[in-house]
Amino acid sequence: MQMTAMPRKIGSELWDEKVPPTWDADREDTLICRLVRSETHDVKTFLFSPAKPSLFRFRPGQFITLDLNIGGETINRCYTISSSPTRPDTLSITVKRQPGGKVSNWLHDTMKPGAEIKAMGPSGDFSFTHHAAEKYLFLSGGSGVTPLMSMARTCYDMAADADVVFVHSARTPADIIYRQELASMEFGLPRFRTAFVCETAGDQRDWAAPTGYLTGALLETIAADFRQREIYCCGPDAYMKAVSAMLKDAGFDMAHYHQESFTFGVDAGAEIAAPAPTPAESASPAADGFEITFQKTGQKIICGPDQFILEAARNAGMRLPFSCTKGICSTCKTKKLSGEVEMKHGGGIRQREIDQGMILPCCSKPRSNITLDK
Numbered sequence: 257m258q259m260t261a262m263p264r265k266i267g268s269e270l271w272d273e274k275v276p277p278t279w280d281a282d283r284e285d286t287l288i289c290r291l292v293r294s295e296t297h298d299v300k301t302f303l304f305s306p307a308k309p310s311l312f313r314f315r316p317g318q319f320i321t322l323d324l325n326i327g328g329e330t331i332n333r334c335y336t337i338s339s340s341p342t343r344p345d346t347l348s349i350t351v352k353r354q355p356g357g358k359v360s361n362w363l364h365d366t367m368k369p370g371a372e373i374k375a376m377g378p379s380g381d382f383s384f385t386h387h388a389a390e391k392y393l394f395l396s397g398g399s400g401v402t403p404l405m406s407m408a409r410t411c412y413d414m415a416a417d418a419d420v421v422f423v424h425s426a427r428t429p430a431d432i433i434y435r436q437e438l439a440s441m442e443f444g445l446p447r448f449r450t451a452f453v454c455e456t457a458g459d460q461r462d463w464a465a466p467t468g469y470l471t472g473a474l475l476e477t478i479a480a481d482f483r484q485r486e487i488y489c490c491g492p493d494a495y496m497k498a499v500s501a502m503l504k505d506a507g508f509d510m511a512h513y514h515q516e517s518f519t520f521g522v523d524a525g526a527e528i529a530a531p532a533p534t535p536a537e538s539a540s541p542a543a544d545g546f547e548i549t550f551q552k553t554g555q556k557i558i559c560g561p562d563q564f565i566l567e568a569a570r571n572a573g574m575r576l577p578f579s580c581t582k583g584i585c586s587t588c589k590t591k592k593l594s595g596e597v598e599m600k601h602g603g604g605i606r607q608r609e610i611d612q613g614m615i616l617p618c619c620s621k622p623r624s625n626i627t628l629d630k
């Protein structure tokens with residue numbers, strides 16, 4: 257990890273007449289840490305700016321993928337951008353320390369202002385910008401608050417007229433992330449409401465809000481009209497499973513329910529997409545596999561018929577954005593310009609994207625020579 261020692265002229269970019277270019281979501285680039293803030297005893301926010309002058313452009317709810325070198329090992333991890341795209345000069349991630357976790361502990365213990373790291377993205381489809389609605393319900397548990405906070409901050413900065421109820425579940429009041437900021441948003445936006453649900457009151461004896469888990473009965477008291485709301489949910493898998501079961505029991509139309517998982521525990525293979533063959537491409541493999549051409553870089557590799565394209569590219573020394581390797585996170589999503597693949601993904605790509613020729617190289621095996629838009 258490198259450190260930049262040069263002091264910065266504060267905000268000089270803001271009155272420079274030249275508008276910086278947009279940060280390129282398709283390329284890995286360098287971020288400089290500007291600020292580290294403790295949110296709770298085990299959660300910290302890290303604020304970054306681009307090393308080269310550029311502005312971040314993303315949908316609130318999207319994530320970036322950090323490409324780290326920890327003890328000589330290359331490790332990728334996704335973190336949701338917790339800041340709002342309305343403040344494009346910087347972006348923040350908010351990370352919960354996982355006991356025994358490699359990256360979260362490394363960030364908490366090592367990341368300091370001035371440090372440089374590599375990142376790719378933004379990527380991801382979890383954003384309320386995809387579904388215009390009059391009323392939203394944000395349901396978050398623990399560090400799953402981050403994508404919803406980005407959406408809430410966007411509403412606040414845009415003075416959005418949307419009716420938002422933001423329900424956050426935490427172990428104790430001391431574990432509530434962004435508690436003060438959410439309270440001040442509630443004060444500042446007339447149709448923005450928050451509710452905190454803590455398992456126990458912890459040390460806070462005067463905690464007056466309900467304790468326990470979020471139940472259907474409790475949700476009725478917080479937002480009696482929840483069946484009319486577009487719901488966005490993010491939190492531990494057990495929390496999201498309980499929430500979606502509760503909503504189904506309550507007769508909620510799940511077409512209006514959207515969730516983001518922070519884990520890759522699901523096996524790939526939820527769907528199989530086999531696009532129509534492209535006649536121009538050879539369907540018989542070369543002696544040791546099919547040829548994969550990366551059009552932008554001009555690189556060519558050979559990928560065996562039983563090998564995933566991402567794996568073959570990495571074996572050939574190429575650096576491509578990736579994270580889960582199971583077709584879930586969509587970090588590696590790429591446009592296929594020609595050729596045929598067999599793709600077994602875990603939900604990280606939508607049917608309409610597949611129809612447009614997108615693939616996830618991490619879970620795609622070639623069935624002919626392939627050209628990718630990379």
Ligand SMILES: Cc1cc2nc3c(=O)[nH]c(=O)nc-3n(C[C@H](O)[C@H](O)[C@H](O)COP(=O)(O)OP(=O)(O)OC[C@H]3O[C@@H](n4cnc5c(N)ncnc54)[C@H](O)[C@@H]3O)c2cc1C
Pocket residue numbers: 319333334335336337349350351352353354355356357358359360361380399402403517518519520585
């Ligand atoms: C789209 C997306 C967005 C995300 N956004 C956020 C966010 O905003 N904030 C956030 O905090 N996190 C977020 N995450 C989660 C984040 O990417 C990391 O998974 C998380 O920080 C843990 O990483 P780690 O390297 O610290 O833990 P890891 O090293 O991956 O370990 C995770 C857990 O597994 C245990 N473990 C590791 N190896 C083994 C083993 N061999 N046997 C048994 N147990 C083991 C560890 O003890 C630890 O408890 C997001 C994930 C995704 C996919």
